[in-house]
Amino acid sequence: MQKTIGFIGAGNMGQAIMGGILKSKLVSAVDIIMSDLSEERLELAKECGIKVTKDNKEVAKLSDILVLSIKPNIYSLVIKEIKDYIKNDVIIITIAAGKDICSTEESFGRKVKVVRAMPNTPALVGEGMTAIVPNEKLTTDEVDEVVKIFNSFGKVEIVSEKLMDAVTSVSGSSPAYVFMFIEAMADAAVLDGMPRDQAYRMAAQAVLGAAKMVLETGKHPGALKDMVCSPAGTTIEAVATLERTGFRSSIISAMQSCTKKSIEMSKK
Numbered sequence: 001m002q003k004t005i006g007f008i009g010a011g012n013m014g015q016a017i018m019g020g021i022l023k024s025k026l027v028s029a030v031d032i033i034m035s036d037l038s039e040e041r042l043e044l045a046k047e048c049g050i051k052v053t054k055d056n057k058e059v060a061k062l063s064d065i066l067v068l069s070i071k072p073n074i075y076s077l078v079i080k081e082i083k084d085y086i087k088n089d090v091i092i093i094t095i096a097a098g099k100d101i102c103s104t105e106e107s108f109g110r111k112v113k114v115v116r117a118m119p120n121t122p123a124l125v126g127e128g129m130t131a132i133v134p135n136e137k138l139t140t141d142e143v144d145e146v147v148k149i150f151n152s153f154g155k156v157e158i159v160s161e162k163l164m165d166a167v168t169s170v171s172g173s174s175p176a177y178v179f180m181f182i183e184a185m186a187d188a189a190v191l192d193g194m195p196r197d198q199a200y201r202m203a204a205q206a207v208l209g210a211a212k213m214v215l216e217t218g219k220h221p222g223a224l225k226d227m228v229c230s231p232a233g234t235t236i237e238a239v240a241t242l243e244r245t246g247f248r249s250s251i252i253s254a255m256q257s258c259t260k261k262s263i264e265m266s267k268k
């Protein structure tokens with residue numbers, strides 16, 4: 001791709017997307033520029049061979065595609081700072097929870113090309129899941145280009161904007177719940193006497209394998225669960241305990257709070 005991709009914000013998500021793009025070789029390091037207020041964050045980015053600066057305006061001036069990878073509460077501040085420096089045809093990609101397309105257009109004060117995206121940190125290992133909503137200013141070719149970027153480090157789905165709060169809960173935030181699940185399973189294995197490193201490896205591989213089975217067999221998750229449960233066996237004991245202690249309803253409640261928070265954030 002012959003484009004300059006800029007990032008404002010070199011935090012967890014900015015670094016994950018940048019790392020994903022570099023690993024896939026979609027663009028080379030010299031075509032990526034990143035700004036951040038923190039020297040330390042920029043140092044990490046610099047080690048990847050990309051251009052770095054503390055000046056957000058410099059990134060705005062050079063970018064054909066500009067990713068705003070800062071926290072939602074400073075979006076309007078940063079947009080105010082850069083809006084007079086962006087290229088005419090730039091594609092702005094927002095990744096913040098609760099920042100809708102309309103509020104981004106309002107902050108720029110004109111109809112810029114905007115793609116609202118919700119990625120997740122597994123981008124860093126090429127297994128990201130991103131949902132995107134392009135505004136009507138983008139051509140089909142430009143949408144394809146943006147899809148290519150997010151495809152370079154995982155899967156992409158184009159969704160309608162009303163689903164973005166649900167997306168935040170089911171894929172943007174969900175790696176955190178899965179890490180907690182892996183940590184809890186490893187703790188239990190340690191309790192049973194297993195060395196911790198081995199416990200993390202085994203729990204994580206089981207999660208990876210189970211996820212692949214859902215994606216690749218097309219079977220219902222319930223049917224896949226049934227395949228593990230022998231009559232009067234070990235698994236059904238664990239499943240019965242999980243049901244008794246509210247495992248599923250706990251996850252559903254947690255995700256409802258996540259979606260609710262995302263909705264609240266878009267009202268601010």
Ligand SMILES: NC(=O)C1=CN([C@@H]2O[C@H](COP(=O)(O)OP(=O)(O)OC[C@H]3O[C@@H](n4cnc5c(N)ncnc54)[C@H](O)[C@@H]3O)[C@@H](O)[C@H]2O)C=CC1
Binds near residue numbers: 036072172
């Ligand atoms: N962390 C995650 O898993 C995901 C995060 N997001 C979204 O990504 C965005 C960034 O989140 P994280 O990367 O987790 O946050 P972070 O705190 O790790 O990164 C934000 C970066 O912005 C920098 N920054 C602060 N003020 C700045 C300014 N005025 N100019 C330039 N840089 C500035 C900070 O120094 C920091 O490095 C948020 O809007 C969040 O909603 C979306 C999906 C997943």
Ligand SMILES: O=C(O)[C@@H]1CCC=N1
Binds near residue numbers: 096097168172173
């Ligand atoms: O916690 C957050 O607000 C961000 C959005 C999705 C994942 N992290």
